[in-house]
Amino acid sequence: MKTQHQDIHSKLSLGGLLLTLGIIYGDIGTSPLYVMKAIIGENTINQELILGGLSCILWTLTLQTTLKYVIIVLNADNHGEGGIFSLYSLVKRTKIQWLIVPAIIGGSLLLAEGIITPPISVSSAVEGLLIFKPDIPTIPIVIAILFVLFSIQQFGAKIVGKFFAPTMLVWFSMLGILGILQITKNFEVLKAINPYYAYKLLTSDVSGHGFLILGAVFLCTTGAEALYSDMGHCGRKNIRVSWIFVKTTLILNYFGQGAFLLLHNGKSLAQLNEHNPNPFYLIMADWFQPIGIVVATLAAIIASQALISGSFTLINEAMRLNFWPKVRINYPTDVKGQLYIPSINWLLFLGCVGIILYFKESKEMEHAYGLSIILGMMMTTTLLNFYLVMKRVKWYFIAPLITLYVTIEFSFLAANITKFYDGGYVTMFIAFMLIGVMSTWFLAKKISKSYTKMVKINDYKKVLAELSVDLSIPKYATHLVYMTNSTRSDEIEEKVMYSILQKRPKRADLYWFIHVNILSEPYKKEYKVNEIIKDDIYRIDFYLGFREATKINLMFKEVIKDMVKNGEVDITSRYESLSKNHIIGDFKFVLSEKFLSNDSDLTFFEKIVMNTYFTMKKFSLSEEKGFGLDSSSVKIEKFPMVLHAPEKISLTRIH
Known part of the structure; x- marks a missing residue:
């Protein structure tokens, strides 16, 4: 039609x-x-x-x-x-x-x-x-x-x-x-x-x-x-x-x-x-x-x-x-x-x-x-x-x-x-x-992308699966959702893993990684689900036309609804009292906000581009609004962006 x-x-x-x-x-x-x-x-x-x-x-x-x-x-x-x-x-x-x-x-x-x-x-x-x-x-x-x-x-x-x-x-x-x-x-x-x-x-x-x-x-x-x-x-x-x-x-x-x-x-x-x-x-x-x-x-x-x-x-x-x-x-x-x-x-x-x-x-x-x-x-x-x-x-x-x-x-x-x-x-x-x-915006995005380190998800599957059931760590959310820029389904930004495992260990029953592909055609709304670990880690790729509104909050809900209907995932809360009464678990989105690290060793040109970029970014739409997310369920984490990390400093210990 x-x-x-x-x-x-x-x-x-x-x-x-x-x-x-x-x-x-x-x-x-x-x-x-x-x-x-x-x-x-x-x-x-x-x-x-x-x-x-x-x-x-x-x-x-x-x-x-x-x-x-x-x-x-x-x-x-x-x-x-x-x-x-x-x-x-x-x-x-x-x-x-x-x-x-x-x-x-x-x-x-x-x-x-x-x-x-x-x-x-x-x-x-x-x-x-x-x-x-x-x-x-x-x-x-x-x-x-x-x-x-x-x-x-x-x-x-x-x-x-x-x-x-x-x-x-x-x-x-x-x-x-x-x-x-x-x-x-x-x-x-x-x-x-x-x-x-x-x-x-x-x-x-x-x-x-x-x-x-x-x-x-x-x-x-x-x-x-x-x-x-x-x-x-x-x-x-x-x-x-x-x-x-x-x-x-x-x-x-x-x-x-x-x-x-x-x-x-x-x-x-x-x-x-x-x-x-x-x-x-x-x-x-x-x-x-x-x-x-x-x-x-x-x-x-x-x-x-x-x-x-x-x-x-x-x-x-x-x-x-x-x-x-x-x-x-x-x-x-x-x-x-x-x-x-x-x-x-x-x-x-x-x-x-x-x-x-x-x-x-x-x-x-x-x-x-x-x-x-x-x-x-x-x-x-x-x-x-x-x-x-x-x-x-x-x-x-x-x-x-x-x-x-x-x-x-x-x-x-x-x-x-x-x-x-x-x-x-x-x-x-x-x-x-x-x-x-x-x-400036184009060059800054290009520089930023070139210094974004990716890691293989497979290397972290075991620790994530163990983290999900580690009762010694307070539960952060039933469903923990990260937006990722990685175009490959087997990779994720290193900072995402740092956020989950080190910044503050975040135990969740299910981890979701979401990537948005903006297509060169104007009107399309498609998605693909990749099951990494059954009932533990999932990745969703959205394929959206460049004229489509990026309402990830609503789209994600539709995907979850479809997956539940097909019996692919159980989103009922894992808390015993809530699970008994069939209460749906909570969803928490974690977004990262970069800032230029003082440890960056920039060339004169890169310094102008990146400082101008971060100044303009203050006046642009925030990531949560850009993705159409509900601010009540979003956590913003700041990450330093290190460009040209300086050489190791040689120190001598004295007694």
């Missing part, structure tokens, strides 16, 4: 198409608010600039968004999930170690994009009010709108999508109709379909920027990465079919703005309207402008949704890959693939407020926008190349394809790099901070 999650990927439906419109197209769908304005800038309107700019937009949307993302990249799904970390999960099977670098950089850049997209989209829309009231303070309005948007995330993308979908349908329909009305007044604009005009603009200096005009053109494809990241929410088929409608309305609107501008040859945007020189609003009839501003503002609010949803997905996968500290995840709806991470939600909001207060106007934000996004797209292209090789795609297909995108994306990078000092440094600074967090 198919799950709801599988259905969304295999089935095309009207509901799925509407949900897709509501969730993932906000960013790329609101680009008409600022792209043509950015291309023209302070220049005088002329035919070469308008037709060349439109031609660049059309072919960017065709080659970069449609061909690369909608047709090719959406095929690289990890059991229906998309995004750069899903792509990394697929290509890491090639065992090429350095591929982790583009994965971490790309993920960090996408998160940085999530901080700049909401401010620029909402500010561009709200600034439409300046047409009617030039002195209106837009900053408080923008912040208030974003606060409402981030507040409703806790109700889930399904609820949000139901509200957003009709609005986005109206928005895209409005884009198309406004564009058609202007195109019918000036069919000359259709010449821009010819890529020659794009070439002519890029090789001339008519814009005052020449080739660098691509920095403004690139803004038309900024939401493409979000299409891939949010594939798990909507499904590949729904994205591909709805994109036909979305792309058509976007092109119509861009060409409509171009048709209007061609009728005002020789003028500047400021001469057309000094208060809000935005061609998007100028193509509207005066009576329609208030309606257009309201719809544009609603669409701009929704523009943020794709990046917010994508950020939640990204962090969830980053935790699975040991790139990010454990944080609390909520599942607000019963729809698989939809989650809410409170800490990330409010960090994004604070970042957005910081951007708004720093740049103040959308035209200033345009300078910060684009550099981080194109670098992120280049990281996806790098991983895509290895994915195609892994899939045994013929070299004569891969070579021209990757060459095409290396050329396109390096061209966009060269144009966007000039924005660094104008504001691009802000998003790059945010991205570098995120890269630092991900790299």
Whole structure:
């Protein structure tokens, strides 16, 4: 029987198409608010600039968004999930170690994009009010709108999508109709379909920027990465079919703005309207402008949704890959693939407020926008190349394809790099901070794992069996449960045995070792029981999809219930009075918490990594909450983590 999650990927439906419109197209769908304005800038309107700019937009949307993302990249799904970390999960099977670098950089850049997209989209829309009231303070309005948007995330993308979908349908329909009305007044604009005009603009200096005009053109494809990241929410088929409608309305609107501008040859945007020189609003009839501003503002609010949803997905996968500290995840709806991470939600909001207060106007934000996004797209292209090789795609297909995108994306990078000092440094600074967090967490986990000593359980079977019946030691619990990181069923951490036998001898009737395997696929809940000593030592391995909630407390109870039903284990209390009355025995979980030992002899690099790691760990989710354990039955034991134990100290005894 198919799950709801599988259905969304295999089935095309009207509901799925509407949900897709509501969730993932906000960013790329609101680009008409600022792209043509950015291309023209302070220049005088002329035919070469308008037709060349439109031609660049059309072919960017065709080659970069449609061909690369909608047709090719959406095929690289990890059991229906998309995004750069899903792509990394697929290509890491090639065992090429350095591929982790583009994965971490790309993920960090996408998160940085999530901080700049909401401010620029909402500010561009709200600034439409300046047409009617030039002195209106837009900053408080923008912040208030974003606060409402981030507040409703806790109700889930399904609820949000139901509200957003009709609005986005109206928005895209409005884009198309406004564009058609202007195109019918000036069919000359259709010449821009010819890529020659794009070439002519890029090789001339008519814009005052020449080739660098691509920095403004690139803004038309900024939401493409979000299409891939949010594939798990909507499904590949729904994205591909709805994109036909979305792309058509976007092109119509861009060409409509171009048709209007061609009728005002020789003028500047400021001469057309000094208060809000935005061609998007100028193509509207005066009576329609208030309606257009309201719809544009609603669409701009929704523009943020794709990046917010994508950020939640990204962090969830980053935790699975040991790139990010454990944080609390909520599942607000019963729809698989939809989650809410409170800490990330409010960090994004604070970042957005910081951007708004720093740049103040959308035209200033345009300078910060684009550099981080194109670098992120280049990281996806790098991983895509290895994915195609892994899939045994013929070299004569891969070579021209990757060459095409290396050329396109390096061209966009060269144009966007000039924005660094104008504001691009802000998003790059945010991205570098995120890269630092991900790299530190990953390296610290790797260092920690390399210094975790494993021992064979067989070597301790005899002593554990004897400990269980040693009445000279007070009973610690009927059932004693340890979480283990050991992937091998015949091994256990040395510290676990130290805890049971030496830290304080812990007599129990039954010992349980539990290991959680997080799989590379999103939805699976399986377990395996390994009986080490009958009625004495058991190991349970859980195999969970990376989108499944890790509720070990509840899952363990289900396993015990199943084992009792099958007659595999007796969990009745071993205390005589309780056993007589069939009372179930108590369960005690023991978790270990590491701290860096003063005896560690660290290199300078290891010292920085590990000290930063333990600082971040203080703010992350505790192990007991991460595993969904009941704190009343959990004992936390602290263990020193000794890295590079110093040599033995030579001492001389004197008499």
